[in-house]
Amino acid sequence: MPTKRKLTMRELRQMLRLAYGGVSAREIGRVLGIARSTVQENLGRAAQAGLTWPLPAELTDDALAGRLFARSGAKSGQRRRVEPNWSELIVELKKPGVTMAILWEEYRTIHPQGYGYSRFCDLLRGFQRRLSPTMRQEHVAGDKVFVDYSGKKLGIVDARTGIIREAEIFVGVLGASNFTFAEASWTQGLPDWIGSHVRMFRFFDGVPRLIVPDNLKAGVNKASFYDPELNRSYGMMASHYGVGVLPARPRKPRDKAKVENGVRFAQSAILGRLRNQTFFSLAEANAAIRGAVDRINDHVIRRLGVTRRHLFETVERPALAALPEDYEFAEWRLARAGVDYHVEYDGYFYSVPHGLIREQVDLRATSRTIEVFHRGQRVAAHQRRYGGRRHGTNPDHMPSSHRRYADWSPERLRRWAATVGPSTEGLVIAILANRPHPEHGFRTCLGVLRLFRDLRPSQAEAVSARALEIGAFAYRAVAAIAVRQAAAAARTTTEPAAIIEHSNLRGPGYFH
Template sequence: MTKQLLWEQYKEEAGDDAYSNSQFSYYLHKWESQQKTVMVLGSKPGERLEVDYAGDKLKYIDKESGEIKQCDVLVCVLPYSDLIYCEAQEDQSQMNFVEGIGRSLHYIGNVPKLIISDNLKSGIKTPDKYEPKLTELCEQMSLYYETHMTATRVRKPRDKASVERSVTLVYQRIFAVIENRPLSSLRELNLLISKELEYLNHRKMDRNGMSRWEEYLELEQPCMLPLKVSKLMEVKRSRVGKVNKNYHIQLTEDKHYYSVPKEYVSEEVKIIYTLREVEIYKGNKRIAVHLRDRRKYQYTTKAEHMPVHHKEMQKIRGYTSEDLIRQAKEIGEHTQRVVKDILQSRQYIEQSFMSVVGVIRLQHKYSKERVEKACSLISPEMKANYMLVKTMLENHMDKRQPEGEAEDYKTITHTNIRYITNFKNNI
């Protein structure tokens, strides 16, 4: 239906007494305006807390990966005093949503009779005009804090006008101040938000010369319910999975891997996790606990979970050439010289680490004295490596050298050394 068609139908019915098209449009517009009257919904002190996520996001640069992390911002407000609480979160998950509301109640220090949320998937399972169904976590939160929670009507922004105004204020007073700051963690971001939030809530308002905190403490807090719990409600979730052959199991929500003791490889275990911690159970026994890490496809590994040979490999990867030279010096100056030669024999020093570690560990089987003596027989012109030193010790060549002739080098037969006779047929 268009205005033109409506006027034509009206003119046909009214005949000669009908309004002109322009007059009809004027009276139609006037009638429409009268139908759009708005009711003022007053707020009673301590009656409700309105919560919603800001449409825009804040960000920080992860100091480990260099990745830009986008953060959602939860905003909560008491409409009577306009006292605001807000925080940045990794995402709008149910865990973050519920714990964020919990932190707002602990910030306020009291509990409202009602918590009103927008129809977010984080909090509302089934939207409905009369009886919206909450998620299980939100129902648990309502019981824990002894309050009630409901949702606004779908597509009715006036139902949450206070939090909408507060989101705008957060943009102006908090986003504008910190959005271009070089931040490197969510914690750092929230510390800065907290600082600006305190300034906002203690700033005098034009309407009555009081700050939000002053109006809350004087007029609203006495009407609110007491906060009976001293601890934040910590949300726990669980998953069941199978330990991979590399003794790690993936928390699918983050796509991150956590280690368990190697004896649980291929076993089915249960993961219980919060926003901060990951626990892994076999039956009723807790076999591992880690700090939660949200880096995708990365590994969190504890040394005590690793097989012995994996521990050794990790230790070697942590060595520097200076570490190895220092260990070789403890055996003797000839061993130190040989180790330096091996380290310098490769284009990249790290490629020779295993060979050097092998030479140093020969002392455990043959003694420091024998390793040092064997190294003294290797001339600077020879290509030093682990197999050469090992062969000399296995064949007791270090014992054949008379005292005082360590510098009188003799030719050593070794599988890695080729002599002129090896090439006779090619000359």
């Protein structure tokens, strides 16, 4: 049995015109290329719907299909049961604890003759599929924020030199409401990366449950499908806010579709609108970016009929955790206490209790303080140094009266130097005497003595004598003297002798 061909609305209109013009059903079928029974069936539908020719001018194809096929269960046309406002249900579904079953029960309470549960779910999912890719993902309010840098940069002009420096664009998008934050920073380095997170949470006035970053090196040391390794400083920031970090999986673009779509939108709404403006400072650029971000958040989402800001205020903000005090950026490093019971950071030395000599410690550096931790306990704290003396020493960390401690003492260093020669011993004594505390010179003395291991005693003594002569008591200065003297010795040994011994040469006696 041949399958019935589905008629277009144009063919149905022609069928009605011909029928009311006196043309038979058989002739109409021949003209349209369909069976006479199909013509009779559709003319019967038109009669039941009260349709005559000519049709009203305002009757659209959708309205015509609805009147002809309302009772047939055809896919096109009006549905027979009362439908809810699907966009409102999508918003409700983002709230914590709300499920399709709850929404269906509330719908049936208002409309007892409404759709059954399975049909209700099918229609709601169908509406979700018609939304944008990022809106289709089911994100619970307060659950995730997606963060990344835009691939495009914003040029900022130095007013003095006219040189253009490009700034990075950081973008964060909340999962449920699409509420967007963006700002410019000079780099993608760790301080700027963490600083942008701090300002983003302040902008949201709350903290979601998870951060979903791309596998940026500033935040993720090692990308992994199952167990990504976070940068420790980034992890401490997350711990301060009580938020988890779930990096997007490598080569899984759907994991970060939300932020990538937000980044594209931000590029057009921010960079596109600001392309003809000239900025002379980062603050000036960020002021303009804030205005562009407000336009993004106040833009009406076409399918939902509400703005991102409305979704944020009504759905997302109540689900965010409370915002603690702003996190102060701190860099964490592994360090090892030297024989002088000091650890080094950025060219300066900070003391630890002398019992930790050669122990590995954790060093936490902020713009104001240097803290040292050993096995999870803080053992030292110093004000960070940017100038002046290179050593910061807490007297409580020193051995009592500089007595011998551990394996090292000034006397042991002097005895070691004496085995090389008196000049070397004098250099060690001078280095120790030139420091506020003898222990501050231990590193220098050890470096010098280990440098002399590769030299003959006569060479080491010559280097020490020259260092004492010019007052060079730093390791680099002593090493430079050793290099210069080695180069001078090499030049001397490679110069040819003035007289070459040879059997054919006449001696001085020949001329007497």
